[in-house]
Structures are given as C-alpha cells and as structure tokens.
Amino acid sequence: MAMIEMKNVGKWYGTFQVLTDCSTRVEKGEVIVVCGPSGSGKSTLIKCVNGLEPFQQGEVIINGISVGDPKTDLPKLRARVGMVFQHFELFPHMSITENLSIAQVKVLGRGKDEARERGLKLLDRVGLRAQADKFPGQLSGGQQQRVAIARALSMDPICMLFDEPTSALDPEMINEVLDVMVELAQEGMTMMVVTHEMGFARKVAHRVVFMDQGRIVEDDKKEAFFGSPRSERAQQFLSKILHH
Amino acid sequence: MLTLDFAFLTPQVLSSYVLKGFVFSLQLTAIAMLGGIALGTVLALMRLSSKPWLTLPAAAYVNTMRSIPLVMVILWFFLLIPLAIGRPLGAEMSAIITFTLFEAAYYSEIMRAGIQSIPRGQVAAGYALGMRYGQTMGLVVLPQAFRNMLPVLLTQTIILFQDTSLVYAIGAYDLLKGFEIAGKNFNRPVETYLVAAVLYFVISFSLSMLVRRLQQRIAIIR
Numbered sequence: 059m060a061m062i063e064m065k066n067v068g069k070w071y072g073t074f075q076v077l078t079d080c081s082t083r084v085e086k087g088e089v090i091v092v093c094g095p096s097g098s099g100k101s102t103l104i105k106c107v108n109g110l111e112p113f114q115q116g117e118v119i120i121n122g123i124s125v126g127d128p129k130t131d132l133p134k135l136r137a138r139v140g141m142v143f144q145h146f147e148l149f150p151h152m153s154i155t156e157n158l159s160i161a162q163v164k165v166l167g168r169g170k171d172e173a174r175e176r177g178l179k180l181l182d183r184v185g186l187r188a189q190a191d192k193f194p195g196q197l198s199g200g201q202q203q204r205v206a207i208a209r210a211l212s213m214d215p216i217c218m219l220f221d222e223p224t225s226a227l228d229p230e231m232i233n234e235v236l237d238v239m240v241e242l243a244q245e246g247m248t249m250m251v252v253t254h255e256m257g258f259a260r261k262v263a264h265r266v267v268f269m270d271q272g273r274i275v276e277d278d279k280k281e282a283f284f285g286s287p288r289s290e291r292a293q294q295f296l297s298k299i300l301h302h
Numbered sequence: 303m304l305t306l307d308f309a310f311l312t313p314q315v316l317s318s319y320v321l322k323g324f325v326f327s328l329q330l331t332a333i334a335m336l337g338g339i340a341l342g343t344v345l346a347l348m349r350l351s352s353k354p355w356l357t358l359p360a361a362a363y364v365n366t367m368r369s370i371p372l373v374m375v376i377l378w379f380f381l382l383i384p385l386a387i388g389r390p391l392g393a394e395m396s397a398i399i400t401f402t403l404f405e406a407a408y409y410s411e412i413m414r415a416g417i418q419s420i421p422r423g424q425v426a427a428g429y430a431l432g433m434r435y436g437q438t439m440g441l442v443v444l445p446q447a448f449r450n451m452l453p454v455l456l457t458q459t460i461i462l463f464q465d466t467s468l469v470y471a472i473g474a475y476d477l478l479k480g481f482e483i484a485g486k487n488f489n490r491p492v493e494t495y496l497v498a499a500v501l502y503f504v505i506s507f508s509l510s511m512l513v514r515r516l517q518q519r520i521a522i523i524r
Contacts, residue, residue: 110426137432147427151446160441161431213431 061086061121061217061248067106068115069272076102077113078272084217089249091259091280094269095295100252101144103269104221107250108139121216137165140210140218144226146202148194154181154205155190158212166213173212180208184238200231207238217248224255254299260284268292310488311497319487323480326394330476331463334401338462339455341402342409347439349414360410367407373468376400380472393474397466405462412454416447453517460509464502477501 060083069077077099084090092100105111107118109125109132118125123135148157158177162168168176181187184204186197194202203223210218220239224232236258243249243262253259259266259280266283268276268291276283276292287293348360367375379400384390391399420443428438448455467478478498485494 105426108430110429133429133432133434136430139430141427141430143423143427143430145421145423147421147423149424149427149442149446151449161433164437164441165432209431 059122060084060119061088062107062250063119064103064107064116065119066116067103067113067118069102069106069111069113076272077106080116080269080272080274082267082274082277084248084250086248087246088264089243089247089251089262090265090267091263092250092252092267092269093254093256093259093295094275098269099272100269101221104219104250104252107219108136108141110141133165137161137213138216140207140213140215142203142206142210142218142220142223144222146194146199146206146226148202148206148209150194153191153193154186154197157194157205158209161209162212177208177212180211181205183211184208185234198231199227200234203227203231203235204238207235207242211242217250218242220249220251220253222252222254224253256284256296256300268295270295304492306493306496307490308493308497310490311484311493315484315488319484320477320480323475323477326475327463327466327477330394330398330401330466330469331459333398334405334462334466335459337402338405338409339413341406342411343413343444345406345410346413346417349410350417364407364410367404368411372404372465373471375404376468377471379403393469393472396472397469397474397476401462401466405458408458409455412451412458413447415454416451417443419450420446449520452520453513456509456513456516460506460513463509464506467502 062084064080064082067077067080068075080099080103082090092103094100102111106113107120107125109118113126116126120135120139124130125132125135148154149160152160155174155177158180159168159170159173162173162176163170178187178190181190184207186201186204186208189197189201189205194205197205207223223239224235227235232255236255239249239251239258240262251258251263263280266276266278266280267274268278268283268287268289270289270291275289276287278287283292284296287296345360345364348356349364351357376397380391380393380396383396383399424442424446425438428442433441466476469476470478470482473479481494481498482491485491488494
C-alpha cells in the first residue's frame with residue numbers, strides 16, 4: 059500500500075479547472091519532488107493531499123484513509139501528516155517552544171512537560187536549541203523554516219509535505235533548510251516536496267513529478283527525468299532553470 | 303453675570319449623590335465591553351463563515367443595530383421587554399442588556415477586521431497540525447486578531463463609556479444622573495453639569511492616553 063495515492067484528482071475554481079486528472083503515488087520511505095512553472099498547480103496539488111484544498115473529482119488516499127470521504131475525520135488525519143509552508147506560518151504570538159508544543163498538547167493530548175521536552179529535542183536536531191525562548195519575529199527566515207520543520211516533526215508524522223519551503227528565503231539561507239530536509243530524507247521519511255531546488259531533487263529524490271497547466275506531464279525516476287525528460291515542456295523548463 | 307460656586311460639592315455630597323451613579327456607569331461600561339466583545343466575536347465569526355444561514359442573520363443583526371440611534375434602542379428595549387416577559391426589568395438591568403447587545407454590533411465589525419488581518423496561511427498552519435476549527439480560531443487566529451485590534455477595541459470602549467450617559471432616557475441612575483439630582487437639590491445645575499463634563503473628560507482622555515501608549519508597546523513587540 060502506498061503512503062500517498064492520488065487517483066485522477068480534478069479541481070475547479072468556479073469554471074476554471076486548476077487540476078486535471080492528476081494521478082501519482084508515493085511509497086513509504088520515498089521522496090518525490092514536484093516541480094513545474096508557476097501557476098501549474100503544484101501548490102494546489104500538495105494542498106489537496108491533506109485536504110487543505112477541497113477537490114471535486116478523484117481520490118486521495120493517505121495510508122489507506124480517503125481524504126475526500128466526508129466520513130473521514132480530517133483533523134485526525136492531518137495531525138499525522140506534517141506540512142511545511144512557503145511562508146513558514148509559525149504562530150507569531152507564541153514563543154518557539156510554545157509553537158512546538160501547542161499542537162502536541164491540544165491535538166495529541168500530550169502532557170506539557172513531555173511536549174516541551176520533545177520540542178527541545180527537535181530544536182536541537184535543527185540546530186536551534188539556543189533560540190527556544192525567542193519569538194518567531196526574532197529569527198531569520200531560514201531559522202523560522204527550520205523551526206517550522208521541527209514543529210511538523212513534533213507530531214510524529216507518517217509523511218511530510220513541503221510546499222515551496224525555500225522560495226521565500228534569501229539565497230544564503232536556503233542551504234540550512236535544505237540540509238535539514240536532506241537529513242530527513244536520508245532517515246527514510248516519506249516526503250512530497252514542491253520545489254525548484256533541482257540540487258535537492260538530484261541528491262535525495264527518488265522520483266520527479268513535472269506539472270504544467272494543472273496536469274502531471276511527467277512522473278519519472280529521477281535519473282530518467284534529469285537524463286532525458288520525454289515532454290518538450292519539461293525539457294524547456296529544465297533548460298531554463300538549470301543553465302544560468 | 304454668572305457666578306460659580308462649587309462649595310456645596312463636599313465629599314459627603316459627592317459620595318451620597320454621585321458615587322452610586324459613578325459605580326453604575328463603570329459597571330455598565332465594563333459589562334457591555336466584555337459581553338459586547340464576546341458576542342461581537344461570535345457575530346464576526348458568523349459573518350466570516352461560508353454558510354449563508356450563519357452569515358445572513360449576523361449581517362442583519364449588525365446592520366440593524368448600527369442603523370438605529372442608541373437612545374431609541376435603549377427606550378424600545380426598556381418599553382418592549384416587560385411586555386414580552388410579563389414583568390418590568392428595572393432600568394439598570396435593562397440598560398446593561400441593551401448596551402451589551404448594541405455594542406456587540408460595533409465590536410463585531412472591529413473583530414471582523416481583526417480576523418481578516420491575519421494571513422490565511424495561519425489558519426492553514428493550524429489545520430495542518432490537526433487543529434479543529436474551534437482550536438484554530440481560539441489558539442491561533444483570535445489571540446492575534448485581538449492583539450492587533452486592542453487599540454481600536456479600547457477606543458470603542460471610550461465611546462461606550464460616554465454613551466452610557468444616554469441611560470437618562472429610561473431614568474437609570476448613572477454618573478450624569480447623580481450630578482443632575484445634586485444640581486437640582488442644591489439649585490446649582492450649571493456647576494454640577496460642569497463638574498460632570500470635567501469628570502467625563504478626565505476619564506475618557508486618560509483612557510485614550512492609555513490606548514496610545516499601548517499602541518506603541520504593541521508596535522515594538524511586532
């Protein structure tokens with residue numbers, strides 16, 4: 059059974075179709091990178107995975123549970139699916155420690171001390187233990203994103219979704235975030251990553267999904283994708299982002 | 303030529319005539335503020351919902367309240383409720399309920415703006431962590447909205463405090479009423495109204511000073 063399975067997902071905003079017939083799967087322990095030109099529906103696609111965006115057609119199944127089924131307890135499912143956003147979305151009115159423990163306490167029902175302990179351990183892991191008592195606004199973008207990854211990990215997720223985790227960062231901060239993600243991938247975390255960081259894709263991705271105009275145009279093993287993408291659109295895209 | 307004489311306003315006179323009304327005005331302000339913000343927050347959440355059966359009644363309520371002069375709401379509530387429940391409510395209780403219901407409409411517009419000032423990504427982050435609607439609002443959105451809107455909420459409360467003098471319409475014993483009666487009894491209405499005006503000014507002005515300092519402090523945190 060795949061960890062994430064998307065079958066013929068279709069989504070409309072009014073009469074405008076943003077996703078057409080999108081199917082792909084992510085096996086347990088697999089890392090897939092989703093890329094494509096802006097407006098191609100990558101972010102919408104990844105938000106359909108945990109039901110943050112509703113879709114009108116098709117099916118998304120996480121670990122055997124259907125996301126689109128009205129009977130599914132979505133909050134309960136989302137609690138086990140980590141998500142990292144382009145703009146970090148740490149809670150600015152809470153300290154870093156509170157950011158890390160709030161959902162553990164309120165959603166998973168862990169004790170405060172246990173949650174704090176677990177949060178600090180994860181902060182250590184992303185190299186930010188010293189910032190524990192600061193507020194998000196006092197941290198750099200790269201630091202905030204590392205905290206956001208730690209926050210998602212604090213819920214012991216069965217898989218992680220990344221929605222352009224580095225595109226809002228200054229260039230010199232991108233690597234500190236990617237390093238954490240590479241480490242996570244090497245530990246065997248199941249990851250679906252929307253990104254333009256082809257270096258990251260080459261290093262850890264198992265497969266690359268290329269999207270254009272709301273469709274999955276290419277879904278290949280990494281070697282095949284970077285070796286010789288079949289679609290002209292993907293070739294153009296790669297030549298644009300790789301040669302400069 | 304008018305000569306002013308404040309000698310009759312001794313502490314005894316003030317405490318026997320004015321104190322009771324002063325306490326009531328403060329009580330009315332505090333209760334209507336807390337109740338109004340609570341009810342107003344619920345109304346704001348209703349108006350921002352995607353369900354028409356929540357949006358429409360809330361919008362109708364807010365628009366109605368904001369389109370009728372407060373003094374008429376006070377009067378009508380005072381006159382109609384006894385007919386509806388079969389017994390008189392008392393001017394003070396009637397005033398407290400009316401002000402809470404009326405101010406809720408204004409506070410709800412403030413809270414609505416406050417909630418809309420929070421980026422949608424914050425809501426997504428709450429949901430993505432497995433929080434339910436109530437948790438996302440209560441833990442993530444409302445605390446931030448409330449902090450952003452604190453100066454505006456307090457400014458509305460200053461207006462509310464001044465508006466409490468409108469309970470004269472139903473004869474409730476508030477700060478102004480205390481001065482009015484003292485003025486009549488001592489035949490010194492000009493003096494008592496003058497002192498009342500100064501007192502309203504001092505309280506309202508110091509509150510708005512407080513708001514300004516708060517604004518600066520909030521600006522530093524962010």
